[in-house]
Amino acid sequence: MLKFAKYFFIVFLITAILPLVLMFAWNNSQMEKFHNAMAKSAMSTGLMRLEYSVKTNLKVQEGDILRKLYYILPNDKNLSHIKNILNDYNTEVIQKPIKTPVSFYERKNFDLYCVTLVPFDNSTKGLKISKPVSLDLLRPTGPYTIELRFNKDDAAYEFKNVAFDPMAFGPPKKIFLLLSRVAKPHYKENSRREIALKGEDNSNAAYLTIELAFGPFRGMIDSIFTSLIILLVGILSSFVIGLIIKRVFVTPVMALSKAADQVKKGNLNFKLDASSKIEIIKNLYENFNDMILNLQTKEKLRESFISNLTHDLRTPLVSQSQSLEFISQKFKEIGLTNEYELAESLAKNNEHLLKMVNLILDSYSFDPEKLKLSIEKADLYEIIEDCKEQLKPLLAEKNIEFVNNIYKGGTLIEADLFQIKRVFINLLSNAIDNTSGENKYIKAAARFEDEEVLITIEDNGNGIAKEDLKFIFDRYYSGKSLERKLGSGFGLSVCQKLIDMHNGQITVESEINKYTKFIITLPLSQHPGKGTKEQP
CATH class of the missing domain: 1.10.287 (Helix Hairpins)
Incomplete structure (x- = not known):
């Protein structure tokens, strides 16, 4: 019955919960693939636009400066006049010959400047014209955040666009951030790129990092959120259905199986509660x-x-x-x-x-409920010897050697002598019936383990078939195999009940045509209880 319940639970998992888990995993995987592809495409576009914005910003500034100086250079050498014309730029003279206009980026303190060098004073000197760069002008349109760093591993300034953008949906809610951690999307692996801003002499003046904002990927988080809700509802529903099935079907059937097992063991007083509403x-x-x-x-x-x-x-x-x-x-x-x-x-x-x-x-007359044990101390060696004497003619007739390996006077037990002898007589009789031929023996031995004594009765006779071993103590069972005669099925059943009354246990080991060993475990001292009384 327990196997049935286990298989039922496995089938229930496969048919109810596993499909939901697989659906969630598959949906998450597909959405992740889609958003990875979208992130890669968006980053390629954003990076291309950022590079274009960086180059365009230099060209626009250079063009604006040249347009304003077109009519005064190279004839006008008045620096004040030039500064008035270029009033929105920082202008200074450098002692360096400049042949042609050139533009680049430059760091001043913690600010980024766009610098243009133009010829001055017949190209013997130069004008250095600069203007702070607004990162907002460089940021490409779309769900992008750009970050400015002057050292490759040191973030000096960070700028994030917070203005409304058609492709952005605002900052993520806490629940979406939590779900993104649970689902662990990998699209951010493709959502960050870096470019270098070239300075004078083609050196790297600064670094711009472009990163995808969270907004465009809300759809993935929404999908994960929906899938999680479906999964949780499915698991909860499956659990409730499983409890109902267990209460309505599994538990009653297991109770019936337990009752049938009691009847099989000979307990005809077991009854079921028939007050069920089903x-x-x-x-x-x-x-x-x-x-x-x-x-x-x-x-x-x-x-x-x-x-x-x-x-x-x-x-x-x-x-x-x-x-x-x-x-x-x-x-x-x-x-x-x-x-x-x-x-x-x-x-x-x-x-x-x-x-x-x-x-x-x-x-048939044996009734454990009515039997009262008369407990007294006795030497186990003497008990086995008494049984041997009673069975001596049968041993001699079949030429069986009986070996009593129990030390005389060394194994004292508390038991009902008549009933315990009854057990040993039954076991020894069965051994004699199933042992014949040359070099055949029956051995009795005992050893101590904690507060118990283990007694073994072993023979090298026919052995007991494997399919009979777990049934030989059942009443009326006489065995299915032909190797060993188990008698009418009454004796071993009575033996087990008598050992149980002594608070002990009896088990058997056997192998066909090799040996059979009955193992009896008895406590060294008996405590008075039901069915027992001590001798004065």
């Missing part, structure tokens, strides 16, 4: 509870039938056992060998049949 679930639970009632009734009838039957069978089998023993002894005394062997064989078969009848009767 009609289908309510009917399903009511049908399950009705099925449990029917099983309880049938189980009681079967237990009564088997109990009566085994009682009826046990009485004649006991009498028959005594009769066969008497007959076999008489045949032996008078020397009728064949008849003696036949009588012995009948006696063994009768004994085996009586053993199975007793096992069935004990299993």
Whole structure:
């Protein structure tokens, strides 16, 4: 059932949430590609316009100066007259021969000037005419910001156009700045370029950086914002739908699976709460509870039938056992060998049949709720030896070596001796039944771990099939494979219940035709509780 829930959740993620995430990622990717291309195109245009503005500004100033000086130079050498004509420029004489007019940019303190040199005094001197440059005149039309620096890595002045422009949409809101960080657009990689302003002698007088403003890319942020809203709404809706499905479908089905597992383990007292408001679930639970009632009734009838039957069978089998023993002894005394062997064989078969009848009767009469354990301290070595003595004829008959590796007097446990022997007798009997041939053995061992003792019963017999291992402690399970006989399915079930009553655990390891090992974990001291009482 847990696997079903896991697969259901995976399918839910794939069909509901994953498409929304992929849609958001794809839309963001496409918008990013579009805006990267737009940024690259806009920057190419802006850079071209900026370079044109820089060159044009020099030519315009040079043309304006030459136009104003056309009628007075080279005849008029009065500097005051020239300054009056060029009253919007800074004019000074330089002691440097100038042959032809030349224009360039120059830094004065922290200002950028456009400088034009023209011939003066028969080209033996020159006039240096300059004027501060307005960055607003250089900024190309469009969503651009330009920045002026006199050193390549040092920003001295920065100018940003704040006037309204048809391509700009004003400064971004905080939410858009936040979304731009979340979406991490990469268009700014193509949104910044730099050019050098040439000074005298073709040196770099200053640097202009052009950068795209935020405004033209609002569409991308709007798209990201919309996609995020759709994604969040989709995830929230999917989560709510998943909770509804879990409440309406998954949880009731898992409860039903748990109840079925309890029934499988033999618990016929488990019932489901049929008060659900969902009609289908309510009917399903009511049908399950009705099925449990029917099983309880049938189980009681079967237990009564088997109990009566085994009682009826046990009485004649006991009498028959005594009769066969008497007959076999008489045949032996008078020397009728064949008849003696036949009588012995009948006696063994009768004994085996009586053993199975007793096992069935004990299993059906076994009730953990009514059983009270009588706890006392005992030497585990002596317990195993007592069991060995009871099974000695069977061990000798099949020529099986029994090895008790438990140290005498070194392993004291607290347990109900009768019930714990019952467990070991059952395990050893199963081992004997499934072990035969040469070099066969059964070993008992124990070791301490913290406050517990681990007891192992191991044989090198037929082994247990892998598909049987997880079911061998279930009631009525007798095994599907042919390698190992598991009996009627009652004995191991009773063993597990008895170990549970001792606050312990029993597990099994096995490999076909190699070995089988039962591992019993018991606490060294038992605490009185339900089903237990201490000996005075």
